[in-house]
Amino acid sequence: MTIGFEVLARDGAARRGRLMTAHGAVDTPVFMPLATTGTVKAMTPEGVAATGARIVLGNTYHLMLRPGAERVAALGGLHRFMNWPYAILTDSGGFQVMSLASRRTIGEAGVTFRSHLDGSLYELTPERSVAIQHLLGADVTMALDECTPYPAPHEAVESSMELSMRWAERSRHAFVEHAGHGVFGIVQGGVHPDLRLRSAARLVEIGFDGYAIGGLAIGEGQETTFAVLDATVPVLPEERPRYLMGVGKPADLVGAVLRGVDMFDCVLPTRSGRTAQAFTRHGTVNLRNAPHADDPAPLDPECGCPACAGYSRAYLHHLCRSGEILGSMLLTAHNLSYYADLMAAMRAAIEMGSLADFAADFVSSQ
Amino acid sequence: MTIGFEVLARDGAARRGRLMTAHGAVDTPVFMPLATTGTVKAMTPEGVAATGARIVLGNTYHLMLRPGAERVAALGGLHRFMNWPYAILTDSGGFQVMSLASRRTIGEAGVTFRSHLDGSLYELTPERSVAIQHLLGADVTMALDECTPYPAPHEAVESSMELSMRWAERSRHAFVEHAGHGVFGIVQGGVHPDLRLRSAARLVEIGFDGYAIGGLAIGEGQETTFAVLDATVPVLPEERPRYLMGVGKPADLVGAVLRGVDMFDCVLPTRSGRTAQAFTRHGTVNLRNAPHADDPAPLDPECGCPACAGYSRAYLHHLCRSGEILGSMLLTAHNLSYYADLMAAMRAAIEMGSLADFAADFVSSQ
Secondary structure, eight states, rough: OOOOOEEEOOOOOEEEEEETTEEEEEEEEEEEBOOOTSSSOOOOOOHHHHTOEEEEEHHHHHHHTOOHHHHHHTTTTTHHHTTTOOOOEEOOOOHHHHOOOOOEEOOOOOOEEEEETTTOOOEEOOOHHHHHHHHHHSSSSEEEOOOOOSSHHHHHHHHHHHHHHHHHHHHHHOOOOOOOOOEEEEEEEEOOHHHHHHHHHHHHOOOOOOOEEOOSSSOOHHHHHHHHHHHHHHGOTTTTTTTTTTTTHHEEEEEEHHOOOEEEEHHHHHHHTTTTEEEETTEETTTTTTGGGOOOSOOOTTTTTTTHHHOOOHHHHHHTTTOOHHHHHHHHHHHHHHHHHHHHHHHHHHHOOOOHHHHHHHHOOO | OEEEEEEEEEEEEEEEEEEEETTTTEEEEEEEEETTTOTTTTTOHHHHHHTTTOEEEOHHHHHHHHHHHHHHHHHTOOOHTTTTEEEEEESSSSSHHHHHHEEEEEOOOOOOOOOOOTEEEEOOOOOHHHHHHHHHOOOEEEEEOOOOSSOOOHHHHHHHHHHHHHHHHHHHHHOOOOTTTTEEEEEOOTTOHHHHHHHHHHHHHHHOOOOEOOOOSSOOOHHHHHOOOOOOGGGSSSSSSSETOOOHHHHHHHHHHHHTTOEEOOOOHHHHTTTTTTEEBBBBEESSSSSGOOOOOSSSSTOOOOHHHHHHHHHHHHHHTOOOOHHHHHHHHHHHHHHHHHHHHHHHHHHTTTTHHHHHHHHOOO
């Protein structure tokens, strides 16, 4: 068997589920912290697990360049390398090749590009991407896709989507089935409902362990994101997990869970933790701002994370102003805890059939 | 009563002791990690305590500029501000005024200088330094001294030392006695035994809770440092702690403990932790070096720190090469554990009367 997924409860379109991987169960809806280069930035794995996370996302592009997939495999795989005993999803490398690599050339076979680290030449094909993810030991492998720019004309989005579907089929065939591991296809098609439907239908025809929605959160705005979800999610298989890639802000997560999405990743909580931005139950807080300098109160009195349990806003302000690493450590722990708590609260609300009320309360609290 | 100090065992000139502060007991000989701006860089307080540390050093110069001593006092003092329940020693600010501030002017009254952060004007007198340390809530307050440059002619060192002794007397008088808190004087006199003896005699005459040896580890070399200790330590009171400021490398600590020093601080283990340098039982290791890239072995198999318990040299190499914060976190934890373990081993050796053997073994292992 491949990766397991069970829907435990429903509330409207939203689902409370559980993903069964070779490295343990993951309760959904779930937010997956980024472990880009094999570390969740400014966090120990124990600290990540303490936020409640049981799955993180590794980046194929970064890891293939440094330290190298074959090296990670020789050292026992990514779980052992980074000392993370729980599940790992890896992306395909496609998105970051498009955004970070120089002199990239896209053809039918795949992408050739030069490393942003040392300029050396690489080729990433659907087969190589899946092989790299296998070498890393990913519990969830993502099919290679082309990331369509936004905005783009319908024709360009269409031909890009069709290339991604051909790559999806090759990715599926390259994937070696093994227990507790799965491969997800990625729906493309930009903001065009007709293309999204064709893409989703094609992926379902190929048959994947899960279905991701890609090519969003690249500047189209929340309303458009939600419109694409409204068009796409209903045609995805009920019994398989759905993953909205690269999204997003807390309000985006709430809206997407309402629409039936199960999995998320985003750089926001970790990156914000390194730039003095904190997410709280009463909106976002910039800890560099002067009013915090004398404030003995915790960042968020309802939060149980190490930053809120042990420190005042005044101290966090001091750390951020002084550029101290501990500021990044504490705020990242807080932001990941906030995201994990938000997902846990949505899971509980789905179980109680009260997600719509939860979402309304959430919007008014921000 | 002021701060307590008990000598529990002796081995030659070396002492196994215990400092009793308002924030707990500190076993000596002890290494004190730097918490310069109110944080041990790249460490949580829990992580610092897990290395075995029960005292850290805060910097008056940094804290008076940002966040400000009165602000820290209003927030409940430095222990509460930085969430550190154990002992804190603060320096006087003198050393860093000399090395970091711009346009400093030294007079009989004290030092005026401009902040390296924003150029604003400050005055630091012996009385103000002691008042700041009181506002911070230091368990151990250091007298303000002038840091004599090295090398310098005998006359210049002499007049500088005499100024420091007048400041020491003013610092002593400014110190408000309270239970579990103490003030230490600082022996100056450069590398000149006659000046060191006069300085020590003057401090003993004034009467302090402990005696520091300052103005070393500024380029004079280990042999010279040890020669100054050989001249100075024997004239310091047996029943009071002795603190060698700013020292040093592991071999410096071993040599100084042999000569009767009880307390140390140094930037080396924490700074090295942020520059890929690790201290091990078999010498120092630069984790950026290529041979570590494929090494599945731990940094130091005899070490129980989080870095050695959970990770390979290959992973630490990858973190250091990638500039990842987790690399600084893990190597700082390791280096502080190494220093703490070294001090614990010396305490055990003193109790068993085997410090000379320990020191010989140590030298041959490096």
